[in-house]
Amino acid sequence: MATITLASEERDDPWTVEPPLEGQLPKQRAGTIDRRPIYFRHTDTPDGHVIKQYPDGSRQLVRFVGLEEQVVKHFL
Incomplete structure (x- = not known):
């Protein structure tokens, strides 16, 4: 898997962009x-x-309590 290294200026730390995950x-x-x-x-x-x-x-609108999903409000 190839990555691209980008830096906007010489003093910036480079960061990488992963290729698309579609494949x-x-x-x-x-x-x-x-x-x-x-x-x-x-x-x-x-x-x-x-x-x-x-x-x-x-x-x-839901919240999770532990592993349980609780519905707080229904939207139409």
Whole structure:
């Protein structure tokens, strides 16, 4: 795997950029729909909470207590 080293000026410490992961990710089977939700945060999301969004666009505000996911609020 090749990496690219970048430095904006001579005095800067170089940092590396990894190549895209597309070739390393598992391929989705033809005719299937990915139904897994994604988790993300906005800058105004309360501490300890995340937004869970389903592929149909519905969202929930959730928090994790240990390994348990608790729904705090449903969005339409």
